[in-house]
Amino acid sequence: MDHSPNRSDGKLRRTVALIVKESRQIIRDPSSIAIAVIMPTILILLFGYALSLDVKNVKVAVVLEDSSPTARDVASGFEMSPYFAPRYVMSMPYGEQLMRRGEVEGIIRFRSDFSSQLKRGAGEVQIVVNGIDANTARIIENYAQGVIGQWSQRRRAEGLPVAGAGPLVVQSRVWFNETGESRYFLVPGLIVLIMTLIGALLTALVVAREWERGTLEALFVTPVHADEILLGKIVPYFGLGVVGFALTVAAAEFLFEVPLRGSLWVLTFVSMLYLLVALGIGLVASSVTKSQFVASQVALIATLLPALMLSGFLFDIRSMPIALQYITYVLPARYFVTLLQTIFLAGDIWSVIVPNAAVLALMALIFMIVARVATQKKLA
Amino acid sequence: MNEASNGTYAILGDKVRKTFQRKTGEAVVALDDVSLEIRHGELTALVGPDGAGKTTLIRLVCGLMAPDGGSLKVLDVDVAHDPQQVQNRIGYMPQKFGLYEDLSVQENLDLYADLHGVTQAERDERYPRLMEMTALGPFTRRQAGRLSGGMKQKLGLACTLVRVPELLVLDEPTVGVDPLSRRELWEIVQQLVGEGLSVLMSTSYLDEAERCEQVIVLREGKLLASGPPADITKKAAGRSFLAKLPDGAPARHLQSQLLEDPHIVDAVPQAGQVRFVRADGYKTRQKREPELAGITTRKVPPRFEDGFMMLLDEFTRDNAPASASVAAPVALERADQVNGADKRTDKHAELGDDVVVEVNDLVRMFGQFAAVNHVSFEVRRREIFGLLGPNGAGKTTTFRMLCGLLPATSGALRVAGVDMHTARASARQRIGYVAQKFSLYGQLTVTENLEFFASAYGLHGQHRRERLDWAMSQFELTSLANLPSGQLPGGYKQRLAMAAALMHDPDILFLDEPTSGADPLARREFWHRITSLSDQGVTVIITTHFMEEAEYCDRAVIQDAGRILAQGTPAELRAHAKGAGKMATMEDAFIAIIEEARHENGQALQAAG
Numbered sequence: 001m002d003h004s005p006n007r008s009d010g011k012l013r014r015t016v017a018l019i020v021k022e023s024r025q026i027i028r029d030p031s032s033i034a035i036a037v038i039m040p041t042i043l044i045l046l047f048g049y050a051l052s053l054d055v056k057n058v059k060v061a062v063v064l065e066d067s068s069p070t071a072r073d074v075a076s077g078f079e080m081s082p083y084f085a086p087r088y089v090m091s092m093p094y095g096e097q098l099m100r101r102g103e104v105e106g107i108i109r110f111r112s113d114f115s116s117q118l119k120r121g122a123g124e125v126q127i128v129v130n131g132i133d134a135n136t137a138r139i140i141e142n143y144a145q146g147v148i149g150q151w152s153q154r155r156r157a158e159g160l161p162v163a164g165a166g167p168l169v170v171q172s173r174v175w176f177n178e179t180g181e182s183r184y185f186l187v188p189g190l191i192v193l194i195m196t197l198i199g200a201l202l203t204a205l206v207v208a209r210e211w212e213r214g215t216l217e218a219l220f221v222t223p224v225h226a227d228e229i230l231l232g233k234i235v236p237y238f239g240l241g242v243v244g245f246a247l248t249v250a251a252a253e254f255l256f257e258v259p260l261r262g263s264l265w266v267l268t269f270v271s272m273l274y275l276l277v278a279l280g281i282g283l284v285a286s287s288v289t290k291s292q293f294v295a296s297q298v299a300l301i302a303t304l305l306p307a308l309m310l311s312g313f314l315f316d317i318r319s320m321p322i323a324l325q326y327i328t329y330v331l332p333a334r335y336f337v338t339l340l341q342t343i344f345l346a347g348d349i350w351s352v353i354v355p356n357a358a359v360l361a362l363m364a365l366i367f368m369i370v371a372r373v374a375t376q377k378k379l380a
Numbered sequence: 381m382n383e384a385s386n387g388t389y390a391i392l393g394d395k396v397r398k399t400f401q402r403k404t405g406e407a408v409v410a411l412d413d414v415s416l417e418i419r420h421g422e423l424t425a426l427v428g429p430d431g432a433g434k435t436t437l438i439r440l441v442c443g444l445m446a447p448d449g450g451s452l453k454v455l456d457v458d459v460a461h462d463p464q465q466v467q468n469r470i471g472y473m474p475q476k477f478g479l480y481e482d483l484s485v486q487e488n489l490d491l492y493a494d495l496h497g498v499t500q501a502e503r504d505e506r507y508p509r510l511m512e513m514t515a516l517g518p519f520t521r522r523q524a525g526r527l528s529g530g531m532k533q534k535l536g537l538a539c540t541l542v543r544v545p546e547l548l549v550l551d552e553p554t555v556g557v558d559p560l561s562r563r564e565l566w567e568i569v570q571q572l573v574g575e576g577l578s579v580l581m582s583t584s585y586l587d588e589a590e591r592c593e594q595v596i597v598l599r600e601g602k603l604l605a606s607g608p609p610a611d612i613t614k615k616a617a618g619r620s621f622l623a624k625l626p627d628g629a630p631a632r633h634l635q636s637q638l639l640e641d642p643h644i645v646d647a648v649p650q651a652g653q654v655r656f657v658r659a660d661g662y663k664t665r666q667k668r669e670p671e672l673a674g675i676t677t678r679k680v681p682p683r684f685e686d687g688f689m690m691l692l693d694e695f696t697r698d699n700a701p702a703s704a705s706v707a708a709p710v711a712l713e714r715a716d717q718v719n720g721a722d723k724r725t726d727k728h729a730e731l732g733d734d735v736v737v738e739v740n741d742l743v744r745m746f747g748q749f750a751a752v753n754h755v756s757f758e759v760r761r762r763e764i765f766g767l768l769g770p771n772g773a774g775k776t777t778t779f780r781m782l783c784g785l786l787p788a789t790s791g792a793l794r795v796a797g798v799d800m801h802t803a804r805a806s807a808r809q810r811i812g813y814v815a816q817k818f819s820l821y822g823q824l825t826v827t828e829n830l831e832f833f834a835s836a837y838g839l840h841g842q843h844r845r846e847r848l849d850w851a852m853s854q855f856e857l858t859s860l861a862n863l864p865s866g867q868l869p870g871g872y873k874q875r876l877a878m879a880a881a882l883m884h885d886p887d888i889l890f891l892d893e894p895t896s897g898a899d900p901l902a903r904r905e906f907w908h909r910i911t912s913l914s915d916q917g918v919t920v921i922i923t924t925h926f927m928e929e930a931e932y933c934d935r936a937v938i939q940d941a942g943r944i945l946a947q948g949t950p951a952e953l954r955a956h957a958k959g960a961g962k963m964a965t966m967e968d969a970f971i972a973i974i975e976e977a978r979h980e981n982g983q984a985l986q987a988a989g
Contacts, residue, residue, distance in 0.1 A: 010497045017494030021480065021487070028482040028523075218478020218539070221442045221549075222495040223468045377463065379444045 014224050018232025025206070026236055035202045036240045037247075040194040044251045047186045058140050061095040061104045062086045068115035074125065077151045078108060083143045095128075105130050106140050184259070187252040188344040189313040191271060192333050193304070194244040199278025200285070200303040201296060203237045207286035208295040220377040230375050234279055241275040252344075262343035266353060270343070273360040274336040278303060280367025281332075287374035307333035312341075335359045390455060390547050390578040391418035391441055397449035398436050398601075410436040412601040413450065418580055418594065423573045425589040425609075426582040427688065428598035429899035431869075434582040435475070437598070438551050441580065442472045455546055470547045471540030475555070477532055478539070481525030485516055485535055488524055492539040502543065510538045513568050528772055530561020537568065548572065550581035554588065558770025558940070559927055559967040560974055566591070584899055590684035597691055600699075604691050609684045616657050616686035619645070623654045623677045631950075632764070632932045634675070636911045639904070646689035648904065649931035651963045652951050657686045659693065685900070692901065736761050736888055736919050737782065742791035744777050751777040753942035754791075759921060759935075761887070764914050766936035767923040768970070774942040775923040776816065779892050782921070783813045796887055812881035813890045818873050819880075822866025826857050826876055829865050830883065837884035851879035855909075871902045875909070882918070889913065891922040895929065907932045927966040938973055946973045 026032045062075050078086040087104065089095050095107045109126035111117075117124060127144045210216045219229065249267070252258040260267065285298040308314060310324065311333035317325055328334045335356040342352045398411040411433045418424045426434050439445045441454055443463025452459050454466045479488055489510070493503055511517035514534040519527065524535060533553055540548060550569075554562045566588065573579055573593075581592075589595050590609045597604040597612065605612055623638075625631060631649035638647035638656050647656040737759035744752040752774045759765040767775045780786035782795055784804035793800040798807040820829055830851055834844050852858045855875040860868065865876055874894060881889060891910075895903045903926070910932070914920055922933070930936040930950050937947040946953055950966070956976065957968035 013497065014495050017491055021483065021491050024487060025480065025482050213481075214474050214476030215478050215480055217444065217474040217476070218472065218536075219495070220444055221467045221470060221472035222492065223464070223497065224495050225464070377444070377467070378446070379439055 010223065011225070011228060015228045015231050015235075018224070018228060019235045022206075022232055022236040023239075026240060032202060032206070032240075035205075036198050036244060039197055040190075040244050040247055043190055043193055044187070044248060044255075047190050048251065048256050056083055057085045058083060058106065058143070059085050059087065059104045060106045060108055060140075060144075061089050061098050063089055063092050063095045063107060063109040065092070065112040066110045066114040070115040070118060071110040074148065074151050075108070075110065077147045078144075081143070081147050083140075084147070099128070099130060102130075106144065108144060184345060185341060187248070187256050187258050188340045189337060190252075191245060191248050191340055192274070192307050192311060192313055192336055194248055195241055195271060195275050195336075196278050196303045196307045196333065198237060198241045198244050199275050200282040200299040202240070203233060203279055203282030204286040204295040204299040205292055206237075207233055207283060208290060208292040211286070211290040212292055217379065220379075226375045226377050227372065230283065230372060233283065237279060237282075238272075238275060241279070242272070245271050245275070258344060260344055261347040262353075263348055266348055267340075267343045270336065270339045270353070270357050270360065273357060273364055274332060276364035277332040277360055277367055280364060280371050283371035284367060284374055287371065303333070306331045307337075310334070311337040313337050332360060332363050388419060389417050389453075390420045390422075391416065391580065392453040393417075393450065394452075395450035396437070396440065396447050396452050398433070398440060398445065399448050409601045411440070411447070414598070414601070414603045415450075416596055416603065416606055418578070418596075420578050421573070421576050422593040423569065423579045423581070423591075424594040424596065425592035426580065426596050426598065427584070427586065427589045428604075429692070429901050431600065432598040432899075433601040434598055435551055436601075438472075438549055438580070438582060441466075441549055442470065443467055469545065470549055471545035472549045473536045473540050473551065473553060475551045477536030479524040479532060479536055482523060484521050484523055485527070486520040488535060488539055489542060493542040496543050498543050506542060510541060513571070514538050515564075528561070529770060530557045530564070533557055533561065533565055534568070537565065541572075544577070546578070548577055548579045550579065552582050552584065554583060554585060558773075558925070558974075559970045561770070563971065586685040586688055586900065589688075595684075597688065599692060599695050602695075604695055609687075612687040612691065613682050613684045614687065615690040616645075616682035618679070618682075619658045619690070620680050620682040620686045621656055621658065621677045622650070622680045623656065623675050625653060625675065630764075630932075630934055632907065632911045633915075635932075636908050639908055645693045646686065646904070648685075649928075649950075651954060651965065652931075655680070655686075657682075657689055688900075734761055735759070736796055737765075737921065738792070738794040739778075739782070740792040742778070742781065742793060743789045744774075744781060744786065745789045750942050752781070752788075755937075755939070755942075755944050756791075757937050757944065757947055759888075759919060761919055762914060762917055763934040764910060764920045764922065764932060766930050766933035767921070767939060768925070768927060768930050768936050768966075769923075769939035770925055772941075773939040775925075775939055776892055778939070779890060779921075779923060783811060783890055784808055785813075809884065810886050811888045811890060812884070812886040814874075814877045814881045814892065814894060816892045816896065818877035820865045820873065820877055823864055825862050825864055826868070827861045829876060829880060830857075833880040833883045839884065847883055847885065851883060855879045871898070871905065874898075874902075874906065878909075882913075886918070888919045888921065891920065893923050893925070895924055895926060903929070927970045930966045938970060940974060940977070943977075945977050 026036070060078065062078060064071055064075060075086070075088070078084045086108070087098075089098065092107075092109060095104070095109070098104045099107060107126075107128040109128065111124070111126070114124070125148055127141060129140050129144075210219075216229075245268070249260075249264075253260060281303055282295075282299055285302070286295040289295045289298060306328075310317075310320070310328050310331055312328070313333070317328055317334070320328070339353060339356045339360075342349050346352075393414060393416045395413040395415055396411055397409075397413055400408045400410055414433070414437065426437065428434055436445070440447050440452055441459065443454075443459045443466050446460045455469055457465050459466045480491070483491065489507065493506075498506065511520070514531075514537070516531060516535060516538065519531065524532060527535060537550070537553065548569075553569075554565055557565070562585075569579060569581070570591075581588075583589060590613070592609060594607065595609045595612060596606045623634060625634060631652060631654050634654045635647045635649055635656075638644050638654065643659045645657040645659045647654055649655075735758050737757075739758070740756050742752055742755045743750065755774075755778060757765075767778060769775050777786065781788050781793060781800070784795075784800050784807060788800070795807045796810040798804075798810075800807055821832065824832065827848075830848055834847060839847055852861065855878065857872070857876060857879065860872060865873065868876065878889075878891070878894075895906055898906065907929070910920055910922070922929075924930075930938075930953060933950065935947065935949050936953060938945045938953065946956060946969075953973075954964050954966065954969045957964035957972040
């Protein structure tokens with residue numbers, strides 16, 4: 001009773017039919033588009049712009065009690081700096097008033113005796129910073145010192161007296177880079193989040209939905225095989241994951257100009273490995289729970305949260321408690337984050353890439369096998 | 381195509397057994413050594429109350445589950461051993477149709493054609509045929525999710541017929557569909573059987589079973605009977621009677637009284653009369669029959685439903701101890717009727733028959749779509765008022781507006797004398813609402829649920845205790861008081877939900893699709909209870925897609941696609957179906973009304989749109 005004379009032909013046709021069906025559903029389902037395109041875009045913008053550790057265009061009041069050309073020369077350094085938006089005021093009380101009203105974040109004060117003291121070799125500039133946000137205050141302070149330091153260097157080069165003490169210049173350099181270096185590790189790390197969202201969460205949702213809506217029940221009573229159903233899910237969501245990957249890498253390179261020191265093909269290869277792991281987890285979660293709610297919770301707790309908290313993406317693994325450090329070894333995201341940071345910031349360092357990629361490949365294989373075993377054409 | 385299935389039987393089951401494990405660890409026998417024979421080329425119906433094992437049997441036939449014992453051969457293949465071979469050869473439509481709602485009609489068909497390996501040449505020949513049969517031709521590009529219930533059902537059927545299966549298996553294909561679509565679906569199935577197809581379908585409509593060649597009756601996993609429907613009908617030979625009521629009297633009172641008699645197996649309203657089936661030993665009691673005094677009864681030929689009720693009744697008597705708590709709600713009910721019916725709550729009885737719900741030109745839009753389209757009706761105190769219509773007719777939307785859960789787009793709405801636009805809160809004090817999905821707390825016990833609702837309505841002290849006692853006895857929940865409500869059998873969940881909605885002694889009780897998915901037994905029991913509540917002075921407004929349930933109402937409106945097509949007493953509604961003869965059913969009336977409306981629409985062209 002073989003209805004298809006060429007068995008492998010029928011298998012291919014059925015698999016293609018399922019892939020076409022799934023792709024149509026992805027295109028028409030707003031929630032798929034939301035998770036695959038809108039969420040990554042929001043994450044890219046959020047991590048790329050909002051979550052930066054750098055400060056720009058800080059409003060400061062510049063109190064020029066000394067109207068000498070020297071004082072004005074130093075003050076003009078704040079105008080040139082991209083970090084400050086200075087506002088000149090005539091008296092300290094007015095500057096303080098602006099600060100209390102929250103109109104400025106800091107005050108740069110040149111006392112009336114600034115230039116005369118400078119001539120004596122001990123010029124002093126007072127910097128008052130709003131300390132409510134300690135972190136930002138520190139940054140502003142350092143930037144301000146940097147601006148003054150630059151001026152001092154220039155003066156020194158010209159053999160003229162200098163304001164403040166010399167070491168200021170060095171300090172500001174140690175703590176903060178002039179460019180937004182935090183993006184260098186945040187944006188590549190996003191690839192982990194986006195692969196996890198598409199691979200595990202979205203896949204878990206769509207498979208569980210088919211269980212809930214009873215569409216799988218109808219599908220089962222056809223010549224279709226369980227492995228074809230599985231492939232019909234893996235291929236479209238793998239494709240969607242690749243789109244998310246391309247989007248993030250493009251944003252990293254062109255929007256945020258993160259250097260990619262390793263090679264693109266190695267990056268692509270290890271990302272695909274991780275995507276397969278995530279897909280495997282999503283498929284297993286949905287086949288076992290058969291409920292959208294439970295499957296999405298499992299995917300969230302087992303993959304997304306660890307990817308965010310325990311992978312070394314946001315928090316350094318070495319500074320975690322020992323017990324947590326051991327837990328990170330079972331998390332695929334840990335290996336992927338190590339790979340990403342290495343490939344982006346250090347380069348193709350094979351001694352790191354090979355073992356980590358091997359672990360991911362092994363995990364991908366295991367989860368795919370479990371997913372295949374868990375997907376049976378049976379209801380109970 | 382049938383070269384391999386030379387045997388006589390499409391399905392042959394020998395002592396098929398299937399057990400499920402409940403979460404509590406308790407084993408439930410879904411199929412208890414069921415043996416059956418289903419012949420080729422015949423239409424076989426699978427009937428039985430909820431929990432009988434119909435869906436389990438169907439899933440075993442389709443190889444979606446493996447039996448725990450016995451053997452099951454489908455198309456001469458041991459399905460437990462080689463489910464794939466069976467699945468290659470049969471067509472199956474599950475209860476939820478299995479359609480992809482975001483794919484179009486054509487895309488759904490193409491998917492199944494691809495999966496079944498149907499060639500292009502075969503499609504060219506097959507598709508036009510399917511389109512003609514299902515009348516889906518003009519909608520091939522429409523997404524399946526945007527089809528009406530009836531059209532979805534037909535598409536689901538078409539998907540199983542992209543090639544000629546050797547056996548077609550349908551699980552409750554007609555549930556929740558309007559009578560017109562139900563009739564059309566039946567015509568398709570019968571046409572297929574006429575062409576030699578073997579069909580097995582489960583159904584909760586007994587009139588459908590009557591039209592099949594073979595019927596299999598299951599109850600609680602046991603096979604009660606199998607054979608031609610006439611054999612089952614014969615069980616009620618000489619026992620069926622029709623009681624004629626005085627003009628205009630609602631049939632439900634007499635029906636209710638008759639059901640209290642343990643020697644009456646069944647009583648249902650039918651075309652303004654009451655049909656009842658007598659059990660053995662009835663004659664000896666005939667002399668003391670106050671309920672039938674002055675009412676003429678005549679013997680009528682039995683129908684399938686009568687025989688079916690006889691079967692269930694026999695089973696209930698034989699299995700009394702085992703099934704008393706769950707399976708025999710009607711029998712249980714009889715023991716304890718004195719409670720409600722005669723002791724009317726004074727509060728309600730004193731009030732007159734004034735209008736309690738007034739709906740005038742009500743409209744509710746969802747975007748461009750008018751879910752409720754210029755609807756007007758009135759409900760008087762102590763009426764049982766029905767909103768009838770197929771799924772998607774706008775019943776639930778109307779209901780939600782009446783209960784103040786959804787604002788109206790336009791129109792006037794007065795409930796219990798209060799304008800719902802301005803004083804929703806005070807109206808809510810006077811209404812009780814039972815949603816389609818009962819709003820109970822599954823982890824709380826029956827008592828705790830009732831106590832919670834009593835507190836939610838602000839009851840306290842003596843009054844609170846009285847209402848709790850009333851609810852327990854009125855709805856016979858005492859024996860289950862300490863069971864978490866999540867573990868209650870379906871019928872009891874409904875009782876508890878009703879009890880909760882009545883804690884604050886409201887004037888009006890709203891019930892949204894209370895009988896949806898319930899089997900014939902549970903539905904009779906439910907209406908019996910509603911009759912008793914109405915006798916206590918509660919106004920009951922109820923939605924249902926079972927047309928024949930209009931017979932229980934004092935008045936009803938028939939709604940379709942957001943509009944009211946007809947309203948009046950059951951007799952007035954039935955008058956629409958003059959063509960169908962004196963014993964026209966409510967379904968005939970509905971179909972006649974829809975056809976009238978379509979005819980008028982055709983004449984008025986777009987004016988009605």
